[in-house]
Amino acid sequence: MSSPASRPASGAEPTRRERQREATYAEIVESALGLLREGEDLSLRAVAQRMGMTAPALYRYVASYSELVDLVALRIDQDATRRFAAAAETVPASDPAARLVLAITEFRTWAMTSPREFSLVFAHPVAEPGCRPGEPLTAAASAELFTTMLHDVWRANRFPVPAVEDLPEVVRQAVLDPAIPGPQHHLPVEERGFGWVAMQGWAQLYGVVALEVFGHVDVRLLASGELFLSTLGRFAPQLGLGADVERLVGLARARIAAA
Amino acid sequence: MSSPASRPASGAEPTRRERQREATYAEIVESALGLLREGEDLSLRAVAQRMGMTAPALYRYVASYSELVDLVALRIDQDATRRFAAAAETVPASDPAARLVLAITEFRTWAMTSPREFSLVFAHPVAEPGCRPGEPLTAAASAELFTTMLHDVWRANRFPVPAVEDLPEVVRQAVLDPAIPGPQHHLPVEERGFGWVAMQGWAQLYGVVALEVFGHVDVRLLASGELFLSTLGRFAPQLGLGADVERLVGLARARIAAA
DNA sequence: CACACGAGTGAACGGCGTTCACGGTAAACG
DNA sequence: CGTTTACCGTGAACGCCGTTCACTCGTGTG
Numbered sequence A, B: 001m002s003s004p005a006s007r008p009a010s011g012a013e014p015t016r017r018e019r020q021r022e023a024t025y026a027e028i029v030e031s032a033l034g035l036l037r038e039g040e041d042l043s044l045r046a047v048a049q050r051m052g053m054t055a056p057a058l059y060r061y062v063a064s065y066s067e068l069v070d071l072v073a074l075r076i077d078q079d080a081t082r083r084f085a086a087a088a089e090t091v092p093a094s095d096p097a098a099r100l101v102l103a104i105t106e107f108r109t110w111a112m113t114s115p116r117e118f119s120l121v122f123a124h125p126v127a128e129p130g131c132r133p134g135e136p137l138t139a140a141a142s143a144e145l146f147t148t149m150l151h152d153v154w155r156a157n158r159f160p161v162p163a164v165e166d167l168p169e170v171v172r173q174a175v176l177d178p179a180i181p182g183p184q185h186h187l188p189v190e191e192r193g194f195g196w197v198a199m200q201g202w203a204q205l206y207g208v209v210a211l212e213v214f215g216h217v218d219v220r221l222l223a224s225g226e227l228f229l230s231t232l233g234r235f236a237p238q239l240g241l242g243a244d245v246e247r248l249v250g251l252a253r254a255r256i257a258a259a
Numbered sequence C: 001c002a003c004a005c006g007a008g009t010g011a012a013c014g015g016c017g018t019t020c021a022c023g024g025t026a027a028a029c030g
Numbered sequence D: 001c002g003t004t005t006a007c008c009g010t011g012a013a014c015g016c017c018g019t020t021c022a023c024t025c026g027t028g029t030g
Helices: A016-037 A044-050 A055-060 A067-088 A096-113 A115-122 A141-157 A170-176 A193-212 A225-237 A242-258 B016-037 B044-050 B067-089 B097-113 B115-122 B142-155 B170-174 B193-213 B226-239 B242-258
Strands: none
Touching: A016 A044, A016 A067, A016 A115, A044 A055, A044 A067, A044 A225, A067 A096, A067 A115, A067 A225, A096 A115, A096 A141, A096 A193, A096 A225, A096 A242, A115 A193, A141 A193, A141 A225, A170 A193, A193 B193, A193 B226, A225 A242, A225 B193, B016 B044, B016 B115, B016 B193, B044 B067, B067 B097, B067 B115, B067 B142, B097 B115, B097 B142, B097 B193, B097 B226, B097 B242, B115 B193, B142 B193, B142 B226, B170 B193, B193 B226, B226 B242
16 A cells, blocks of 8 residues: 655655655656646646656556646645745735735736646535535645735734624634634734634635636636726725725736736 | 537427437436436446447437536536525515525525536536636526526615726626626616626625635535625625625525525 | 438447556665 | 665556447438
């Protein structure tokens, strides 16, 4: 059954074989990404062929096709998150609202230009038979980034968040023990209401982007991104950014136009 | 290439062969639905076997596997829409807001209990390689239903909608010539701003439901539906239902608890 | 009656995920 | 040093898939 590769844990330098193995892992994911980028189907055989190997050999590294997909999805999420962060960096840290807006605008642009990658990461697990909702995806780097950036906004302007004790029971529990890593863990208990606002914001963002990517929006509206922008404009005031809405939406519009 | 079945258009009664053919069509879709319901994989061979036929025979009815999927998705959308409408009917037509809320709550419940059907209809086209965003899906019965119900709310309370001339250029064009059939077509031009509100509302609803179905929400929050309810509560005021929010959210909460 | 056409079949092709028995090569050990 | 062991990769095979093609019925039409 070959347990998931006996990593040296914290042992000293990795041995030759281990380095080799790690390199092959990387090449597998890289090849898979290449396939996706070129519009090819993602399959074990195709990945193997790209590496000059045969499909069964890949089973020394992944237990199944779906594990390969998970691996790739994880990597896509990480790469994309780096890209979102880079978009935010184009503006000084003293303007956290602008950074947040640029990052989520980049999220939308990325999703529109890489729909297959997007759906792999964000709409993947449900297509297979015999799966129930629940069990959140591992790919959460982007969610953590957005939460952190929203947290920066909150640190700057302390927009109002619901009191923990006013939240419904289940929500309170979820907020007090967040499933996704991030800055919420370090918040004092009284301020954990922030997490609830973050979830709602994420739902808004994800919703409009998914709707656009999956083709449920009038084609003529897609390029302009007006639906996305209006969602942005509607949510910003809840983040204490009411006075800044026009500037922020303008920022997002400019970035969309530039893409 | 056998154009898509030479229907008798508006000709008198259908001939024997045509009735037979129509029945087979129906049985194909029915068998496919059965497979989905039972958690089996959807495949031409499986559908054929279920009907006591062989796979190649299906090519007399559908041109390809993906056309079968489209057919099934269309049917799922229709069935589900009937279900949403039935949920609305449990409350008098004099209370359009309650009807709308019950319908979309049923939409969420349906999506959560039939995730594969949901993703077939609402997250389908992007997974295949070589497809660009755009070209909206045919499955739009549910969208039309929700728009109509929102329109009923608007007729009752005339909540404010943006003036057509205030809308961005592309939005105005889309609103003046809607892609989805519905009551907007019969609206006087000055009132077409309603369509923009409808799209935004649909984006909200779709977003939170998709997020939940695709497992990007804390498991503990799923059953209660609090994220959905809070989205509802946040959007209702924009529909001139500010005074009614508690009642409407209560209605939705009760229906979720009952399911 | 003869004809044409529609529906359905079986065989086949290439591709897929996956399993398995087998070789070779590099590391690990005495 | 030699030997053992563990790992990496192969080729063949299985059963599934979508799809094509030549073929056979049986029915409806002229």
